[in-house]
Amino acid sequence: MKEKVVIVTGGSSGMGKAMAIKFAKEGAFVVITGRTLERLEEAKKEIEQVNGQILCYQMDVRDPDNVHNMVRTTKDTFGKIDFLINNAAGNFLCPAEELSNNGWHAVIDIVLNGTWYCSQAVGKEWIASNQKGSILNIVATYAWTSGAGVIHSACAKAGVLAMTRTLAVEWGSKYGISANAIAPGPIENTGGFDRLIPSSSEAYQQKINSIPARRFGQPEEVANLAYFLLSPQSDYINGECITIDGGQWLNRK
Numbered sequence: 001m002k003e004k005v006v007i008v009t010g011g012s013s014g015m016g017k018a019m020a021i022k023f024a025k026e027g028a029f030v031v032i033t034g035r036t037l038e039r040l041e042e043a044k045k046e047i048e049q050v051n052g053q054i055l056c057y058q059m060d061v062r063d064p065d066n067v068h069n070m071v072r073t074t075k076d077t078f079g080k081i082d083f084l085i086n087n088a089a090g091n092f093l094c095p096a097e098e099l100s101n102n103g104w105h106a107v108i109d110i111v112l113n114g115t116w117y118c119s120q121a122v123g124k125e126w127i128a129s130n131q132k133g134s135i136l137n138i139v140a141t142y143a144w145t146s147g148a149g150v151i152h153s154a155c156a157k158a159g160v161l162a163m164t165r166t167l168a169v170e171w172g173s174k175y176g177i178s179a180n181a182i183a184p185g186p187i188e189n190t191g192g193f194d195r196l197i198p199s200s201s202e203a204y205q206q207k208i209n210s211i212p213a214r215r216f217g218q219p220e221e222v223a224n225l226a227y228f229l230l231s232p233q234s235d236y237i238n239g240e241c242i243t244i245d246g247g248q249w250l251n252r253k
């Protein structure tokens with residue numbers, strides 16, 4: 001992973017930050033993006049302790065011009081891009097019948113459109129410079145199992161899964177670009193976890209009981225999987241989605 005360049009969207013907290021730290025530890029140059037400059041700066045300080053080569057870029061994945069400029073800046077700073085991790089997400093619990101159009105659009109825009117803007121911008125850069133690269137998308141098991149209160153996110157993540165497989169085939173055949181996905185279950189110390197399963201809620205204990213591993217996942221475990229999926233050891237894996245949830249989705253009643 002030495003001197004590989006990896007972009008992690010939503011890289012200032014939770015799983016994004018854990019992935020950035022893991023790649024930095026292994027010698028990669030890391031670009032983290034996020035909407036809040038202060039949070040990016042804080043994460044940068046933490047990541048710099050393991051590797052000084054880090055760029056933080058304030059942007060909203062919903063803005064294609066922002067995304068384009070981030071890709072340009074990464075190229076100008078490091079000379080190339082090797083990996084894109086589409087981790088930025090937006091989510092909140094809301095009954096489907098109560099969800100407003102703006103609420104629907106906010107989540108679809110961040111998760112589905114944002115992933116597309118980043119993937120296309122980086123992909124075009126790889127194609128133009130005749131370079132191979134790899135995309136890793138973060139989805140969720142409820143993209144195929146369903147989940148009450150997350151219709152916007154479930155539909156967006158299902159779209160991202162379809163995007164992963166389509167790009168794996170289309171760009172894989174033409175340009176040697178690969179695309180894979182990770183579907184995390186409940187991962188502690190992340191924005192999604194705090195929003196969907198507050199520790200005070202009844203759902204908290206029920207969730208633990210539903211997981212064969214009898215515990216929640218940790219961001220570092222997702223980071224280790226991301227590292228494997230972008231390392232040469234997994235070169236022959238393309239268009240795949242790996243679930244990391246302690247066996248939870250198989251155990252649904």
Ligand code: HXC
Nearest residue numbers: 089090091092093094100102103106107140185186191192
């Ligand atoms: C109902 C809500 C709402 C809620 C927002 N909205 N929160 N509706 N219940 N709890 C509605 C608002 O009322 C508004 O609609 C519309 O959504 C847009 O809200 P804004 O706050 O203006 O949008 P914005 O500032 O762009 O924020 C986007 C967001 C927010 C998605 C709404 O939650 C956010 O920024 N989240 C980023 C962090 C995050 O969610 N991380 C978790 C991702 S984890 P109206 O009609 O009022 O104008 C994940 C995977 C989890 O996704 C997997 C776990 C297993």
